Structure formats: structure tokens, C-alpha cells
Amino acid sequence: MSLTNQPAAFRDCYHLFDRAVATPGGVRMWVSKRIEDANYFQLRMNHARVILRNESKRVYALTDPLYDRSEYDGYQVQVRGPDDEGIFWIYVRPHGLPGVNERIEPISVSEPGVEKLDLSHNHQLQLTHEAVHEPVEQDTLD
Numbered sequence: 001m002s003l004t005n006q007p008a009a010f011r012d013c014y015h016l017f018d019r020a021v022a023t024p025g026g027v028r029m030w031v032s033k034r035i036e037d038a039n040y041f042q043l044r045m046n047h048a049r050v051i052l053r054n055e056s057k058r059v060y061a062l063t064d065p066l067y068d069r070s071e072y073d074g075y076q077v078q079v080r081g082p083d084d085e086g087i088f089w090i091y092v093r094p095h096g097l098p099g100v101n102e103r104i105e106p107i108s109v110s111e112p113g114v115e116k117l118d119l120s121h122n123h124q125l126q127l128t129h130e131a132v133h134e135p136v137e138q139d140t141l142d
Contacts, residue, residue: 003047005054013048016092017072026075026093038079038088045077045090 007014020026031038052070060067076095081088 003044005051007048007051007055010044010048010051013045016045016090017048017075020075020092020094021072024094026091028080028089028091031079031088031090033082033086033088035079035081035088038081038090041090042077042079045092049073 003009016027016029031041049070049072052072053068056066056069074095075092078091078093079088080091083089
């Protein structure tokens with residue numbers, strides 16, 4: 001199913017993003033007792049950001065930090081549930097909040113399956129995003 005690129009069709013999504021921005025910990029919204037409905041709303045929320053990024057490409061120069069950005073890029077949209085009543089929720093929260101990554105543990109280099117990387121022989125090794133990832137054409141990103 002394709003989604004329209006008309007911002008007016010996503011007023012409910014922008015309203016929810018605005019509420020999340022105005023609340024330090026973000027917000028959640030009751031969606032449905034069907035996971036398909038919750039997943040579709042999550043898809044719409046993410047597409048609403050794509051529309052704003054595309055608009056920013058028309059408004060800002062390529063060198064401007066606001067080029068290809070949405071004011072809501074700092075927020076994650078998650079489906080949670082079902083709760084005790086069978087309801088699925090959409091959570092919109094800032095990235096990096098405590099509790100988002102509930103379990104983070106150190107890994108010991110002495111554990112089986114963990115290899116130690118020795119870079120002492122090459123002190124000039126530098127990995128960049130471009131060196132690690134192959135370039136992706138801009139037209140393929142949505």
C-alpha cells in the first residue's frame with residue numbers, strides 16, 4: 001500500500017509529534033486492539049517525517065544543516081503491546097532516554113567467541129562511514 005505525499009493527510013501524525021516535543025519524556029497514544037492498525041500508524045508516522053525531509057530539500061541549500069532533516073528526527077516511534085487489555089500503543093519518545101535500552105551489559109574479552117582486535121601494528125588506521133558502507137543513491141532512500 002502506498003502512502004500519499006500530501007502533508008495534510010498526516011495532520012494527526014504531526015499533532016502527535018508536536019505533543020511528544022512538548023513533553024520531556026514523550027507521549028504514547030492508544031491505537032487499536034489489532035497490531036496491523038498499530039503498525040500502519042507507525043508507518044504513517046515515519047512517512048510524515050520523510051515528507052518533511054523532502055520539503056527541507058526544496059527549502060534549504062545542500063550545505064545547510066537543515067537540508068534533508070525533519071524537526072522530529074530526534075524521536076523514535078515504537079509500537080508497544082498488547083497491554084493487559086489487549087491494546088496496542090504508539091510511543092513517541094526522544095532518542096536516548098533512560099530505559100529505552102533496558103539492558104546494556106559489558107562484554108569481557110575473555111568470554112568465548114569474543115575476539116580482541118589488535119591495531120597496534122597500524123596506528124594510522126581510520127575507518128569512516130564511507131570506507132565501511134558502500135554509497136547508496138539518494139533516490140532509493142525513503
